[in-house]
Amino acid sequence: MAEHPTGIPIQLEPLVVRVLAPNPSPFTHTGTQTHIVGRTDVAVIDPGPDDPAHIAALLRAIDGRPVTAIVVTHHHRDHSPATRPLQALTGAPIVGAAPFDLDDAGARADASFDSAYAPDRVMVEGDRIEGNGWTLEAIATPGHTSNHLAFALPETGALFSGDHVMGWSTTIVSPPDGNMTAYMASLEKLMGRDDRVYYPGHGEAIEKPQRLVRGMLGHRKQREGQILRLIREAARSIPAMVERMYAGLDPRLVPAAERSVLAHLYDLQTRGLVIEEGEAWQTKT
Template identity: 75%
Template sequence: MPSPAGAAICHGMEAPPTGIPIALEPLVTRVLAPNASAYTYTGTQTHIVGTTDLAIIDPGPANDAHHAALLAIVDGRPVRAIVITHHHRDHSPGAPRLAQELGAPIVGAAPFALEDDGPRSDASFDHDYAPDRVLAEGETLTGDGWTLEAIATPGHTSNHLAFALPETKALFSGDHVMGWATSVVSPPDGDMTAYMASLEKLIGRDDRIYYPGHGEAIEKPQRLVRGLLGHRKQREGQIRRLLAAGTGAIPAMVEKMYVGVDPRLYPAAERSVLAHLLDLERRGLVHRDGETWA
């Protein structure tokens, strides 16, 4: 899911064809799901890794047409695993049907378990997500000529994983880094402190290209990740200046920070601002009194 500013640019665009396999490189094929929206851009991109045996990364929503397209691409080849980056409804619900029909395990992100009494941000969560195997940092899946290594990248969600393909130095970045907008970080499951740390972690890697869940491939990933870090620091600076000027309520901050953005996207923007404030609070830079921050 993108930030509200990013989501706004999707309105009025025509999505590219769905269900068509596009070879990104010899080991990677991409197919677009028919779920374009203000929060998914042109739709969720499923990536298929391998040639003689396969892994399917993020099968997308439970959609008959997308399911049929994936089966056609598999074309009887063995599928080693259905791999999930995180538990949002545009990424994981297509997994159980594929797993049953292909005899493949669901592998990747941990199951979702949010235990809190605060505001819930789980409207977009796949509550039926139940992996057969959870991958921890550095654990791998292997096939004929390919390896997928789990890279823990929490922040957008608490269980988010990226997957490195060391044979070609590619990274499947899920929603942590996208090719069209920044991700929403929505507490309590989303965590800005973790998100920033995960971006810093990627800066320390030497991946050649990112294949995101939404948007085009990212051919200069280090430059983009540095830009994402800079963008978040700019947002933090805006928030601190507004607080210093006496604007302490999140809705009032959003109105001043997201000028020109569709007001229907304000709730998502408020979650992002809250994530920044919680990060600042952990660092001892702000405090709150009820719904007001200072």
């Protein structure tokens, strides 16, 4: 994207600068967006992959200011590995999402969990970190991952939404850690807030966040309806459902679509609406 080049600081508002990492893919869009919050001292949100050019770009954007915290929304490999070299260079604590070790490489190879992620402080709903003129408040938004956090900036009404709400696509929800029931509840939770703008981990700033979240809820309910209609016609496997539901899908995204359908089926199963018989799913009679 010529208007948002890799490694160049983009001032989004007086307290927020964005730096794009050089890791574009079908799953990350143009790459992971690191946000730097503050004026005289700063927090670095989702420093991204352990890429020397990106870390050098972050240091240029920080420009010698004290780093109060390195903040992580979730520890997928496109978000958290740069915490370690950045901590070594700045001495800042790593804070945010809780760590755990889970092999989740099946749906998207770029976003399996960063097993070396080791925060100095785990944050939960309502926890805050503060600097000179800024505050970041943790908002628990599980679904994309069980440990996902968003961070509100109450001074300006901004929300750093990580991968829970992105500016270019709906997020993947991939079991076993991704959970559609939790994801939908987290979207409903955001609907109850009045944030002015979302700054996502991927894609453009979201200037009308309530409208987008409402649309995302509707999109997921539409997918759920498609699944139920298909398996009411006949018991079907997940690949058969994906073939019907996602006509013309990029073949590289088929595994992710299958994981998303599985997440919907698990949610429907929890609600007592469907059952699994071998590799096929059918409505519960």
